[in-house]
Amino acid sequence: MNILKSSIYDLFNGQKAFRIPVYQRAYSWDRVNLSQFLDDIKEASQGKNEYFFGNVLIENNSDIIDGQQRITTILIFIRALLDILPQNMSEENNFRKDFILEDFLIYRNVPKLTVIEYDRDYFKSLIINGDDDKSNPSTPSQVRIKEAKEYFKTELKKLELETIKSMYYTVCKAQIITIPFENKKDSVLMFELQNNRGKSLTNMEKLKSFISYQIYIHAQNKQQVELKLSEVIGMFEDIYRELKNINANEDSVLRYFNISKFGFTYREDDPKLNYKKHLKEQCFESHEVIKWIDDYVKNLKNAFLDFKEFEKTEYIKQFRALERWEVYPFVIKAYSMLRQNSQELVQVFKALEIIAFRDRAADTRADLASRLNSALDFSNSAELVDKLRKICNGDMTIQYWGDERISANLTNINDIKLLNYIFVKYENFLRQKHSTKRGYVFENNVKDPQIEHISPQTEPNEKLASGYSEYDQIFFEKYINSIGNKVLIAGSHNASIGNKPFLDKLSSYNEADLMQLKEVCSFATDNKIWDKKAIEKRQISLVNFIQETWRY
Structure with a gap:
């Protein structure tokens, strides 16, 4: 192995041309990397x-096996x-646009x-062009x-x-050490080793390089290597194109997919628990490895x-509001069959929304993933x-969901996101019951939606106290933060009523568009x-609605 030291200019000068192999990662530098490079x-x-x-x-x-991001x-x-140099620029020595173009971009x-x-x-x-x-x-x-090019142009201007000339010459004279390899199998293995030594690659990129390496090892001949690599890279190309249309990153969807195939015990960074384990256990012959790769990448x-x-x-929208990632492997599995x-x-989807809601509403520390595995x-x-x-009603799990x-958890609930979620559903429920609102779907288009305490969180003074319960210890422990004392409201409406007497609040509720505000009366x-009895009545009504809505 000959280790060579040269300049960047010498690396590119003349007829030299480089390519980035299929198993390498795509361009990944962001603004932080670019800024550091320029500095x-x-x-x-x-x-x-x-x-x-x-x-x-x-x-x-x-x-280029390693260093492609910098190159x-x-x-x-x-x-x-x-792009930012003047079109009619005429410079001596080598600082000419046509020379720079031939030296670094196209010859x-x-x-x-x-x-x-x-x-x-x-x-x-x-x-290039x-x-x-x-x-x-x-x-x-x-x-x-594109963003890298625009960033450099903005900064250079x-x-x-x-x-600019000084910076260009600095790049030309920058020292670089090149380490050559002649065997493709060794090259891909080296890339794999680099991945395992702290290189910041996505799990998808690690998967792509691993699969490429397996193809090099197990394909019957050079023709099959080229064919299979072309097929696999074509599928990865399709995946990367679809990422623009998906509001989730590549590693998240990859994780959901692998869990849907291998279960919740799957661990991406552990070769004893990830796809490498399953490939090793299921394939003993080279043709079985190639078949496994075909099926895996297609799926x-x-x-x-x-x-x-x-x-x-x-x-x-519902799953994201409930923030329970554990449902997504089920989504992937369901699509693969149905x-x-x-x-x-x-x-x-309805069944998954129920378990996601129940886990969020129960606010338990139980590990949802392990219990969903079966x-x-x-x-x-x-x-x-x-x-x-x-799972929800079993002897061992009913305590959780x-x-x-x-x-019990709804007696003292401060989860604003969950309350918003519940009250939007509840508003739709009320509207479907009301003859003039039936068929209208409410999607929380309230301006600046907030959760209002009907009985204020701080005890009103005597002048304003009319209409509220006594603020004793029991009231603070069981009633002030119960769902029966909370309601969805617009921010401006909430600010306008503050700690006003209950009858004044009630009057404003009746004039509001939200059915749940009108219903308070x-x-x-x-x-x-609005005393403890009133809060209890509304609490029971809301709990009944919740249990009926999110029940199997």
Whole structure:
């Protein structure tokens, strides 16, 4: 192994051209990385010390195994520099736009760098050819490439020409150490080892490199290697394109998918508990490994497509409001079996919303994931509902998600998000009962929605005390924060009533659009006093609504 030291200029000079292999990660640098890169160049250009660029691992003098993020960034920087230089600039020595273009971007129509396949055309258009208008970014990495170029252009425009020239020459003279490899299998293995030594890669990128390595090892010949790599990378390309249409990051969906396949004991960073374990246990021959990879990646791609479809449903808003990630593996599993049966899918989503709500409302420290593990083995919605019902009502678990636990927790509830969720559902329930409101779906379009304490949190003075219960110890312990004493209200409405007497509040409630505000009067003692009895009546009514709404 020959370790070579050279400059960045020497690395690119002449007919040299590099490519980023399929198992490598896409471009991932963000504003923090770019700012540090620019600061380093500025600092080095102002001093006499050489700028050390770092190590780059290269296979067969062309494939960049490690260092591709820095190499890509340098080319983006060069393109930004060329874009902001005057068109008619005529400089001596090597600071000429045509020279810079040939040295770093394209030489005799051959790009100096070819990035991973699914970003290749975009990078060539935007960076190599400098065409800003030809295409829009379609993957997260393409967005980062565009943002990097725009950031560099913005920052370079702030500088004097002499400063820009100095920074350019600093990049040219920056020292780099190249470590060559000749065997592709060793190159991919080295990338795997780099992943395990603290490189900041996403789990999806680690998966992609692992799968590529397995293909190199187990494919029968070079033709099968190329065929399988092309198929796999094509599927990853589809996944990355879909990420723009999904409001979840790649690693989250990957995690949900793997749990849906392997259970809640799955651990992404533990080779004894992740996909590597399952591959090792299920495959003993090379053709079995290739078949496993084919099936796994196809199903993974479908999981991303299915998750995109799920985000079009009303249930995604509910699940996100309840903040229980444990339901998403069930969503992935349900789509894989019931993709063509929309009615069955809806039943699954309803069942999952119930367990998510009950876990949030019970406010228990019980580990939901471990207790849901057995329920992952379902084949239809009825089977899942039955398993979730047993989890909620079983002798060992009723203490966590049963009616008594939920009812007790609603006596003193301060979870604002959950209260909002409940009261939006309750508003819809009331509107469906009311003849003039029936069919209208309320989605909490209240301006600045807040949770109002009907009996104020601080005891009113004597002048304003009319209509409220005595603020004794029992009232503070059992009534002040109970759900029976809380209601959804607009922020401006809440501010206008403050600690006013109950009758004044009641008058404003009756003029409001929300049905639950109008309904408060029906619980008040003698229609004018908001005491413990009134709060208890409303508490019972709301608890009954909750238990009936979120019951299997």
